[in-house]
Amino acid sequence: MLLHTTTTPAERRRTFREQLASGRLLRMPGAINPLSARLIQDTGFDAAYLSGAVLAADLGLPDxxxxxxxxxxxxxxxTTRVTDLPVLIDADTGxxxxxxAARTVQLLEDAGLAGLHLEDQVNPKRCGHLDGKTVTPREEMARRIRAAADARRDPDFLLMARTDARSVEGLDAAIDRAKAYVDAGADAIFPEALADVTEYEAFREAIDVPLLANLTEFGKTPLLHTATLESLGYNIALYPVTxxxxxxxxxxxxxxTIAAEGTQESLLPRMQTRSRLYELLGYDAYAAFDSSVFDFTLPPGT
Ligand SMILES: C[C@](O)(C(=O)O)[C@H](CC(=O)O)C(=O)O
Ligand SMILES: [Mg+2]
Incomplete structure (x- = not known):
């Protein structure tokens, strides 16, 4: 892979649709930068995520x-330039x-993503696992989704609706909202901040489209094992901020450690080595392209 991926956005969107239709659980970690998306691909994950919380935190901002x-x-x-994986992005409230929301869909389509999710919070929104959230009226969110669905130019671009209503209006209302969002054109549902496995079951029972499980740490949801999510019939295990x-x-x-010990020496075994970094960056492909770019050998152990 030289400079960028050779997989087109259309191919990745089709792959993502096929993965979701397969009934298999996809494991989707949130990338922290483009390079980490390469690592997500290299370690065998199915797809990558771009979290709103991570993108904000990266800029030193709250979510x-x-x-x-x-x-x-x-x-x-x-990010999409350097990975072949389908990438799903958190588009907050649109x-x-x-x-x-319609313009957001088109911008994110142009960015090569496989899909996005929109949530039913009002602005200013907050992390779905915090208290004190406010959700929009159901019809307003349905309008948001319809506008987003109509704006799509590639029908394979996945439109996922997230409902934050569980901790505001209760489980039944959250399920009703999810159904209304599917009717409005959502291809998949993200039920935010479910409390336990029985709530996961209730959502699966009621909703026919693919479902995402948000396994964010230090939140309201247990860190369910992939085997559990598989048996529950969920489609995506999300590790957004992990x-x-x-x-x-x-x-x-x-x-x-550096401040206390005066040297980084004791940290070396925990560091990614230079050679692993170069491997991830694909230095040899550059060498094959132009031998003057990479005509050195690394000393052993680096
Ligand atoms: C999934 C999420 O929307 C995100 O932005 O990654 C967050 C994650 C978090 O804050 O832990 C959320 O669940 O609201
Ligand atoms: Mg978010």
Whole structure:
């Protein structure tokens, strides 16, 4: 793979549709940057995710709807360029009125994504696992979805509706909303912040389209095993902020170690090596293209 992926957005959208139709559980970690999306592909995951919480945190911002559709589209394009995997993006509330949601869909289609999800919170939105959320009237969200569905130019671009209603209006209302969102044109449903396995079951029973399970840490939902989700008939196991939490934990530990020990020596066994990084970046493909780019050998152990 030289410079970028050779898989087209259309191919990846078809793959994503086929994966979802297969009935198999897809495992979908959230990338923290384009390079980590390469690693997600390299370690055998099915698809990658771009989290609103991660994109905001990356800019040093809380996840309250401050980022813009053009900002997330630019980041998405950098990511989709370097992976062959289908990538699903968190489009928050669609960034405004239904007309804004429609523009968001087109921007994110152009960014090479396989699909997006829109949620039924009002602005300023918040993490779905926090208390004090407010949801829009059901009909307003249905308008948001219809506008998004009509704006699509590739019918394979996946439109997922997320409902945040479980912790606001209760489980039954959340299921009713999900049904209304499917009627409005949603291809898949993201039931946010379910409390336990019985709630997962109830959603599966009531909804015919693919379902996503959000396995975010330190939230309201148990960290269900993939085997459990498979037996429940869920389609996507999402690890939205997991890589960010792992990386930031390691970065903080590393910084404290250097400050305390005066050298990074003790951290070397925990670091990605230079050779692994070069492997991920595909240096040899560049060497094959132009031998003057990569005409050195790395000393052993680097
Ligand atoms: C999935 C989510 O929308 C995200 O932006 O990644 C967040 C995750 C989180 O804040 O833990 C959410 O669940 O609202
Ligand atoms: Mg989000």
């Amino acid at each position: 309250i709807g401050l980022t813009t559709s053009t900002e997330i589209a630019a980041r998405a394009q950098q 960034f405004g009125e239904p007309m804004n 890589l960010l939490r792992i990386a930031m934990g390691a970065v903080e530990d590393g910084l404290r």
